[in-house]
Each structure stands twice: as C-alpha cells, then as structure tokens.
Amino acid sequence: xxxxxxxxxxAIFGAFIHLLTKKNFNQITVGEIIEAADVGRATFYAHFExxxxxxxxxxxxxxxxxxxxxxxxxxxxxHIFTCDGSQSIFLHxxxxxxxxxxxxxxxxxSPNNELFMQYFGANLRHLVADHMDLFAxxxxxxxxxxxxxxxxxxxxxxxxxxxxENGMKESPQIITExxxxxx
Amino acid sequence: xxxxxxxxxxAIFGAFIHLLTKKNFNQITVGEIIEAADVGRATFYAHFExxxxxxxxxxxxxxxxxxxxxxxxxxxxxHIFTCDGSQSIFLHxxxxxxxxxxxxxxxxxSPNNELFMQYFGANLRHLVADHMDLFAxxxxxxxxxxxxxxxxxxxxxxxxxxxxENGMKESPQIITExxxxxx
DNA sequence: TTCGTTACCGAACGTATTGTTCGATTTTAT
DNA sequence: ATAAAATCGAACAATACGTTCGGTAACGAA
Numbered sequence: 091x092x093x094x095x096x097x098x099x100x101a102i103f104g105a106f107i108h109l110l111t112k113k114n115f116n117q118i119t120v121g122e123i124i125e126a127a128d129v130g131r132a133t134f135y136a137h138f139e140x141x142x143x144x145x146x147x148x149x150x151x152x153x154x155x156x157x158x159x160x161x162x163x164x165x166x167x168x169h170i171f172t173c174d175g176s177q178s179i180f181l182h183x184x185x186x187x188x189x190x191x192x193x194x195x196x197x198x199x200s201p202n203n204e205l206f207m208q209y210f211g212a213n214l215r216h217l218v219a220d221h222m223d224l225f226a227x228x229x230x231x232x233x234x235x236x237x238x239x240x241x242x243x244x245x246x247x248x249x250x251x252x253x254x255e256n257g258m259k260e261s262p263q264i265i266t267e268x269x270x271x272x273x
Numbered sequence: 274x275x276x277x278x279x280x281x282x283x284a285i286f287g288a289f290i291h292l293l294t295k296k297n298f299n300q301i302t303v304g305e306i307i308e309a310a311d312v313g314r315a316t317f318y319a320h321f322e323x324x325x326x327x328x329x330x331x332x333x334x335x336x337x338x339x340x341x342x343x344x345x346x347x348x349x350x351x352h353i354f355t356c357d358g359s360q361s362i363f364l365h366x367x368x369x370x371x372x373x374x375x376x377x378x379x380x381x382x383s384p385n386n387e388l389f390m391q392y393f394g395a396n397l398r399h400l401v402a403d404h405m406d407l408f409a410x411x412x413x414x415x416x417x418x419x420x421x422x423x424x425x426x427x428x429x430x431x432x433x434x435x436x437x438e439n440g441m442k443e444s445p446q447i448i449t450e451x452x453x454x455x456x
Numbered sequence: 457t458t459c460g461t462t463a464c465c466g467a468a469c470g471t472a473t474t475g476t477t478c479g480a481t482t483t484t485a486t
Numbered sequence: 487a488t489a490a491a492a493t494c495g496a497a498c499a500a501t502a503c504g505t506t507c508g509g510t511a512a513c514g515a516a
Contacts, residue, residue, distance in 0.1 A: 094463055094512065116299055119502060130465045135504065204391060231454050237435055241455050244431025245424065252423040271414045272424050277483065277492050302473065313494045318475065 099137060101127040103148055107193050111200045115145065149209040152194050156186060157213050176224040177270055179217070180246065184262035187250070199254050207247060215243050228273070245273050282320060284310040286331055290376050294383045298328065332392040335377050339369060340396050359407040360453055362400075363429065367445035370433070382437050390430060398426050411456070428456050 105126035109118045120141060124134045138144040160183060187195055197206045218225070218239055229238045249269045253260065260268070288309035292301045303324060307317045321327040343366060370378055380389045401408070401422055412421045432452045436443065443451070 092463070092513065098464080120504085121502070130467095132466080132505080132507090133464055136463075140504085204387060208387060233451055233454060236439070237432075237451055238455075240431055240435040241428065244427055244434070248423055248427025248431070249420075251427070252420055256419070268416055268420055271416060272421075275484065275492070281493080303475085304473070315476080315478095315495080316493055319492075323475085 095137075098127070098129050098133055101129055102134065102137060102144070103151075106144060106148065107197065110197060110202050113201065115141075115202050115205060145205065149206065152192050152197070152206070153209055153213045155192060156183075156194060157217060160186065160217065176221070176228075177266060179221070179224075180269055181262055181266040183246075184250075184253075184265055188258065188262055195254070198250075203251075203254075207251065210250075211243055211247050214246060215239070218242050242273055245269065278320075281310070281312050281316055284312055285317065285320060285327070286334075289327060289331065290380065293385050294379060296384065298324075298385050298388060328388065332389065335375050335380070335389070336392055336396045338375060339366075339377060340400060343369065343400065359404070359411075360449060362404070362407070363452055364445055364449040366429075367433075367436075367448055371441065371445055378437070381433075386434075386437075390434065393433075394426055394430050397429060398422070401425050425456060428452065 102123060105123050106118075109122060109126060118141070120131070120134060123141075123144075124131055127134075138147065160179070187198070190196060194206070197203070198210070200206075222235070222239060225238070225242055226235070229235075233241075246269060249265065249272075253265050285306060288306050289301075292305060292309060301324070303314070303317060306324075306327075307314055310317075321330065343362070370381070373379060377389070380386070381393070383389075405418070405422060408421070408425055409418070412418075416424075429452060432448065432455075436448050
C-alpha cells in the first residue's frame with residue numbers, strides 16, 4: 091500500500107480514537123475528524139465511505155488483530171501446557187487487553203465502550219463456538235448447547251466490563267479466577 | 274395534563290417506536306417522526322428538547338413501569354409464597370416481558386435492542402442491589418460482593434438476549450430454570 | 457533522473473437536518 | 487363565554503453531509 095495512504099489512514103484512525111475518548115460517536119462530526127487528522131475533506135471520503143464505515147474498519151483491525159494472535163497463543167499453549175485449555179484462553183485475553191495494544195483498552199473504557207463491547211462479544215462468540223469442546227464438560231446440567239455458549243460469552247463480557255469499570259485493580263490471574271469460578 | 278398534550282405525546286412515542294423497529298436510531302430524523310406522528314415541527318420541540326431526550330423519556334416510561342410493577346409483584350409474592358424469593362423475581366420479569374407491555378419486547382427485538390438492553394441492565398442493577406440479601410447466599414466462593422452483583426445482572430441480560438434472539442420458544446418457567454442453573 | 461500514475465489538497469457546491477421563531481388557529485378548562 | 491394554553495405551518499439561519507474538480511505533490515518503476 092502506498093505510504094501516503096498508510097499515513098492518512100493512521101492519521102484518521104488516530105484522530106478518531108482520540109475523539110472517541112472525549113464524546114459520543116453520534117456527536118463526532120466528519121469535520122472534527124479531518125481537522126484533528128489534518129487531512130482534506132475529499133481525502134477522508136476517498137478512504138471511508140462514511141463515518142459508520144470508519145468505525146467498522148477500525149473495529150475490524152482491532153479485533154482481527156486481537157483474536158488472530160489469541161488463536162495462535164491458544165494453539166501454542168495447547169502444545170506446551172497440559173493445563174486447563176479454556177482457562178489459558180481467557181487468561182491470555184485478559185493479559186492481552188491489559189497491555190492496551192492498539193488502544194483497545196482505551197476504547198473499551200471510553201464513553202463509547204458499548205460500541206466496542208458489542209464487537210468484542212461478536213468475535214468472542216466465534217472463538218467460543220470454535221472451541222466448544224473445551225467448555226462442554228463444564229455444562230453439568232442439561233442446558234442447550236447454544237444457551238451454554240451464550241452464557242460463557244456474556245459472563246466473560248460482564249467480567250471484563252466490571253474489571254474495567256472498577257479500575258482494573260485485579261491482576262489478569264485473579265480476574266480469570268473470578269471468571270472461572272462463576273462460569 | 275392537557276388532553277392535547279397527552280395525545281401528541283402518545284402520537285410521537287408511537288411513531289418513534291414504529292420507526293425504531295425499522296431503522297437505526299441514528300438514521301431516524303425528526304422530520305420522519307413528526308410526519309409519522311402527524312404533528313407540527315414546533316410541537317415536537319415543545320415536547321422534547323431533542324431526539325435523544327425523546328429516547329430517554331421513552332425509556333423512562335418503559336422501565337419505570339416495568340420495574341415499579343415488578344417491585345410490587347415481588348413484595349406481594351414474598352408475602353404469599355415461601356418459595357425462593359429471587360427465582361420469583363426473575364420469573365415475573367420474564368413473564369412480564371412476554372406480554373410485550375408498552376411494546377418493550379418489540380423494542381428489545383428491534384435493530385436498536387442494544388439501546389434498550391442497556392437501560393434494562395441499568396435498572397436491573399438497582400433492583401438486584403436492593404435485594405442482595407436474596408442472592409448473597411448463592412455466592413459460594415469468596416468473590417467480591419460487587420462482582421457477584423454484576424454477574425447476576427449480566428447473566429440475566431445474557432439469558433434474556435438469548436431467549437429473544439432464539440424466538441422465545443421456551444416458557445418463562447423454563448428460561449428461569451436455565452437462568453437459575455447457570456447463576 | 458525521468459515519467460506516468462496515484463494520492464492529496466482545498467475550495468466550492470447542492471442537499472438535508474436541525475432547532476428556533478412568530479403569528480394565526482384551535483382546543484381546553486372553568 | 488372567556489382567558490389560557492397547545493398546535494399549526496411556514497419560514498429562517500446554522501450546521502453537517504457527501505460530491506466535484508482542477509491544481510499540486512509524492513510515489514514507484516524504468
């Protein structure tokens with residue numbers, strides 16, 4: 091990709107993220123974004139069809155990155171460790187989040203956290219569905235598989251939300267323990 | 274309150290709800306609302322400062338109604354039954370929802386469900402916090418109280434979301450059993 | 457270095473939406 | 487019957503959107 095394209099794209103993403111930490115998505119205008127990113131109006135629309143597409147592409151990059159590396163980490167650790175596979179998945183998710191790569195944590199703490207929490211949930215849903223074998227044994231009762239799946243996801247999202255809203259005082263290990271205890 | 278005021282207010286709410294089932298909140302314009310409600314532009318702004326305030330007031334009515342009656346139902350049944358108090362609370366919530374009073378269920382199934390799910394969660398959080406005595410004994414481990422509270426809420430919201438997204442095939446009794454089993 | 461291609465600029469434009477104003481009309485409550 | 491209050495409808499300025507186009511600068515390959 092052309093170096094110019096990369097730079098403008100990053101500038102727009104950066105300005106957008108910065109604005110998302112300050113006000114609601116709805117009240118952010120394209121004018122503000124291009125001013126903060128210091129790019130021409132036409133340039134913005136050459137990159138993104140609309141503000142919503144900008145958000146969608148940002149989420150795509152954020153979560154594709156997070157869950158791709160997560161997939162790898164998880165596969166590695168299945169080979170290295172013989173310990174509880176599911177626990178290591180979630181532990182690494184919490185650890186990865188704590189690093190605030192790509193400002194993901196920043197966005198999950200922003201006034202627009204619902205937006206990103208939703209995307210997060212959708213991606214996590216896939217991850218959980220792909221590895222249902224690791225969790226199925228914990229379904230002691232006779233609950234429908236899809237319900238059990240859904241419960242794992244929403245419990246994780248609830249734990250994550252609580253962790254962030256309470257200042258992330260707990261270590262990833264502790265918060266993973268909390269999570270595993272209630273799931 | 275003046276009859277005219279009541280009628281316009283209801284007309285606006287009705288048109289708004291109808292539009293919310295068809296498109297995203299962001300793309301609904303005030304022009305569309307007043308056309309559907311058959312109300313003058315100035316009249317709309319005499320009632321609601323802005324579109325966001327309209328949403329807020331709608332949610333206020335919806336959930337104030339739901340949780341007020343729920344409070345009463347819950348108190349009644351604490352007197353009548355000696356059975357598990359917490360279970361009856363959630364059962365009645367599910368039952369009440371199934372009736373689709375005030376189109377609440379319609380809105381929770383709409384493309385804008387996140388909006389209302391959020392409000393729902395916020396109200397439920399208060400309800401749970403006010404009756405923590407009923408749930409505290411189920412906290413077998415040594416988890417922080419606030420974490421446990423949060424978990425109950427997010428599990429309920431997850432269950433409700435799943436129930437709705439899967440066509441609400443289960444009876445309120447069954448879905449309450451599912452819920453109590455995972456919580 | 458040169459040269460063709462591509463991206464960016466920036467100003468301007470038409471359109472759509474917002475929220476307000478004001479006088480005229482209708483409805484309400486008493 | 488009358489005074490108060492709500493609605494109407496048209497118009498208004500202000501803001502934001504998304505597009506267009508000619509000129510300029512940066513890129514990558516030969």
